[in-house]
Amino acid sequence: MGEKERAKLKNQRLKEYVIILAVKVKDLGEFGLIDRLNKMIADAGINKASPGLILGIGDDAAVWQGDSAIQLATVDTMVQDVHFTPDTAAWVEVGWKSLAINLSDIAAMGGLPRYALIALALPDVLDVKDITELYRGLIDCAKEYGVAIVGGNISKASQVSITITVLGNAPGNKILRRSGAKPGDVIALTGYAGSAAAGLVMLKSKLKLKAADAKYLRNAFLHPVPRIAEGRLLIKIGITAAIDTSDGLLADLRYICEESRVSALVHADRLPVHDVVRKNFPDQSVAMALGGGEDYQLLFTGSIESINKVKKAAACPVTVIGEITKGKAGQIDIKGGGIDRIAVKGYGWTHF
Amino acid sequence: MGEKERAKLKNQRLKEYVIILAVKVKDLGEFGLIDRLNKMIADAGINKASPGLILGIGDDAAVWQGDSAIQLATVDTMVQDVHFTPDTAAWVEVGWKSLAINLSDIAAMGGLPRYALIALALPDVLDVKDITELYRGLIDCAKEYGVAIVGGNISKASQVSITITVLGNAPGNKILRRSGAKPGDVIALTGYAGSAAAGLVMLKSKLKLKAADAKYLRNAFLHPVPRIAEGRLLIKIGITAAIDTSDGLLADLRYICEESRVSALVHADRLPVHDVVRKNFPDQSVAMALGGGEDYQLLFTGSIESINKVKKAAACPVTVIGEITKGKAGQIDIKGGGIDRIAVKGYGWTHF
Numbered sequence: 248m249g250e251k252e253r254a255k256l257k258n259q260r261l262k263e264y265v266i267i268l269a270v271k272v273k274d275l276g277e278f279g280l281i282d283r284l285n286k287m288i289a290d291a292g293i294n295k296a297s298p299g300l301i302l303g304i305g306d307d308a309a310v311w312q313g314d315s316a317i318q319l320a321t322v323d324t325m326v327q328d329v330h331f332t333p334d335t336a337a338w339v340e341v342g343w344k345s346l347a348i349n350l351s352d353i354a355a356m357g358g359l360p361r362y363a364l365i366a367l368a369l370p371d372v373l374d375v376k377d378i379t380e381l382y383r384g385l386i387d388c389a390k391e392y393g394v395a396i397v398g399g400n401i402s403k404a405s406q407v408s409i410t411i412t413v414l415g416n417a418p419g420n421k422i423l424r425r426s427g428a429k430p431g432d433v434i435a436l437t438g439y440a441g442s443a444a445a446g447l448v449m450l451k452s453k454l455k456l457k458a459a460d461a462k463y464l465r466n467a468f469l470h471p472v473p474r475i476a477e478g479r480l481l482i483k484i485g486i487t488a489a490i491d492t493s494d495g496l497l498a499d500l501r502y503i504c505e506e507s508r509v510s511a512l513v514h515a516d517r518l519p520v521h522d523v524v525r526k527n528f529p530d531q532s533v534a535m536a537l538g539g540g541e542d543y544q545l546l547f548t549g550s551i552e553s554i555n556k557v558k559k560a561a562a563c564p565v566t567v568i569g570e571i572t573k574g575k576a577g578q579i580d581i582k583g584g585g586i587d588r589i590a591v592k593g594y595g596w597t598h599f
Numbered sequence: 600m601g602e603k604e605r606a607k608l609k610n611q612r613l614k615e616y617v618i619i620l621a622v623k624v625k626d627l628g629e630f631g632l633i634d635r636l637n638k639m640i641a642d643a644g645i646n647k648a649s650p651g652l653i654l655g656i657g658d659d660a661a662v663w664q665g666d667s668a669i670q671l672a673t674v675d676t677m678v679q680d681v682h683f684t685p686d687t688a689a690w691v692e693v694g695w696k697s698l699a700i701n702l703s704d705i706a707a708m709g710g711l712p713r714y715a716l717i718a719l720a721l722p723d724v725l726d727v728k729d730i731t732e733l734y735r736g737l738i739d740c741a742k743e744y745g746v747a748i749v750g751g752n753i754s755k756a757s758q759v760s761i762t763i764t765v766l767g768n769a770p771g772n773k774i775l776r777r778s779g780a781k782p783g784d785v786i787a788l789t790g791y792a793g794s795a796a797a798g799l800v801m802l803k804s805k806l807k808l809k810a811a812d813a814k815y816l817r818n819a820f821l822h823p824v825p826r827i828a829e830g831r832l833l834i835k836i837g838i839t840a841a842i843d844t845s846d847g848l849l850a851d852l853r854y855i856c857e858e859s860r861v862s863a864l865v866h867a868d869r870l871p872v873h874d875v876v877r878k879n880f881p882d883q884s885v886a887m888a889l890g891g892g893e894d895y896q897l898l899f900t901g902s903i904e905s906i907n908k909v910k911k912a913a914a915c916p917v918t919v920i921g922e923i924t925k926g927k928a929g930q931i932d933i934k935g936g937g938i939d940r941i942a943v944k945g946y947g948w949t950h951f
Contacts, residue, residue, distance in 0.1 A: 308708045
């Protein structure tokens with residue numbers, strides 16, 4: 248390419264960039280927006296890298312070659328001013344998180360995510376730049392975990408919402424259910440508990456923390472890492488009950504206990520609370536760890552031997568936080584950490 | 600059952616009914632609402648009737664046994680005050696339609712729908728009765744077409760929206776794409792064109808028509824019938840290009856022409872306009888048939904011989920409306936019906 252062509256191309260790219268900055272969704276139109284987002288998917292090469300995919304976006308339905316493994320499907324929605332606010336979350340973070348929370352559900356079943364369908368509802372006065380940023384986050388996450396974006400829908404609405412369906416499979420035909428916990432099993436958790444809740448408090452209250460602490464907490468809330476490799480590891484080691492912590496550790500543990508018809512004892516002084524959380528929220532950190540949602544860690548149960556195997560093989564911290572007991576189904580008791588022994592009444596997040 | 604028990608049961612049912620009438624979503628709570636909707640799915644027996652299903656709602660993801668056929672997936676959203684308004688559509692109709700339009704996409708690929716995931720976004724002041732009615736319509740449609748409701752999500756939002764993902768497969772591994780039209784093919788349509796648009800005009804303008812006419816038009820807009828059997832028939836007969844008419848006949852024909860790199864000629868006087876539409880909208884019926892969306896018929900192309908086979912075998916009317924020509928890709932001309940020959944500029948519905 249000659250110097251003149253290079254200058255021309257640079258000029259054109261600049262022009263395109265300026266246009267993107269200025270344009271609202273209603274200026275670009277539905278099909279203009281769809282074309283732009285599809286181009287982002289194509290440029291990222293995520294669908295080309297998907298082995299069985301026959302047809303992505305562009306016909307009446309996505310098409311791929313089936314396989315005879317167990318199939319998994321999950322759907323989740325993020326709504327503006329309910330799950331996120333643009334003044335505390337960048338659009339690229341909203342994009343990442345909206346896909347990652349779905350991948351976390353597939354991880355919690357011990358599966359591999361493969362295909363995503365994205366339904367966006369948008370006000371027409373939204374900046375196109377915001378949506379392309381959202382898609383940048385989505386595509387980053389899809390690329391990271393080998394997920395093809397095969398379908399979508401865009402609709403007008405008064406409020407931004409992102410509904411994502413993720414399909415996956417379980418090679419080896421084994422899955423992790425909530426219902427396999429047995430009395431005598433120990434309870435373990437990947438990563439840390441309460442970091443996302445602490446991040447949310449920091450963002451909402453506009454707390455000024457040390458840069459490194461602020462970064463850790465922001466990422467804990469806005470950049471969850473789906474535990475896909477760990478889910479596969481749990482399957483391999485023979486763990487039988489697991490869930491991802493989205494509603495809060497106690498709330499999610501209760502699901503396991505209810506489905507397994509068992510009760511549980513949690514040791515509050517053994518909770519893996521991250522140093523950043525302990526340091527910045529000394530009085531709230533245990534409550535955040537027990538009640539705070541959206542950590543998207545794997546909470547699982549098994550014999551002490553198998554949990555030890557997981558600890559040895561996992562790339563992330565794995566902490567034993569309690570044990571499954573033979574009480575009333577769904578009952579959770581807490582002791583330690585200054586708590587004598589209490590039965591839990593209230594549980595995590597609910598929408599209404 | 601004795602008389603006393605009967606009276607007690609009656610009383611209890613009445614009480615439940617009164618509670619349902621009075622209760623808002625926020626009174627019942629997220630989990631109360633989820634339990635109620637899941638019970639409706641269980642009572643309808645739709646998931647039990649689904650052969651490969653291992654796990655429906657109630658764990659981190661739905662689980663079913665895969666098969667090696669070609670798989671299909673599609674997603675669509677209906678938003679209050681964009682796609683429907685409660686003063687013109689009953690909630691049971693909104694429920695039916697929100698699933699049926701997705702099944703139509705599977706039908707347009709020649710597939711069989713199998714699983715649906717339902718994401719609801721709701722204001723907390725909405726009556727629970729409205730949502731149970733919505734679900735009644737959804738479940739009716741799922742039952743009619745053998746679809747299991749295997750996953751869902753409920754979120755708070757300022758506006759009701761229903762996002763449904765439907766998964767299906769294509770037994771025999773053949774699908775109908777938009778890209779198979781060839782010059783010389785004729786263009787055919789199942790059912791009628793413009794009836795849904797006429798129904799929408801009637802509902803919006805609160806026109807008082809004869810009861811039978813009003814019923815036909817209301818159903819045309821609010822109770823679309825996915826052409827699943829017809830899609831399978833098209834595959835069997837070897838039709839290669841098809842789409843469902845959701846954006847409008849011309850808009851959807853243009854998709855076929857663009858994807859197939861061909862042009863088309865439509866004969867306006869051959870359009871299958873229903874008598875009710877012709878009679879009640881004499882001056883608008885052709886425009887409704889060409890431009891009106893949401894008929895959810897199958898628009899397809901093939902040799903005159905294969906189209907004749909479809910006509911003979913289909914349970915619904917099938918009408919030849921034009922032919923594929925060798926012009927500029929995506930160009931559509933119209934003649935007949937008082938129109939000399941015009942090239943089409945504008946196309947159907949767009950969101951922004």
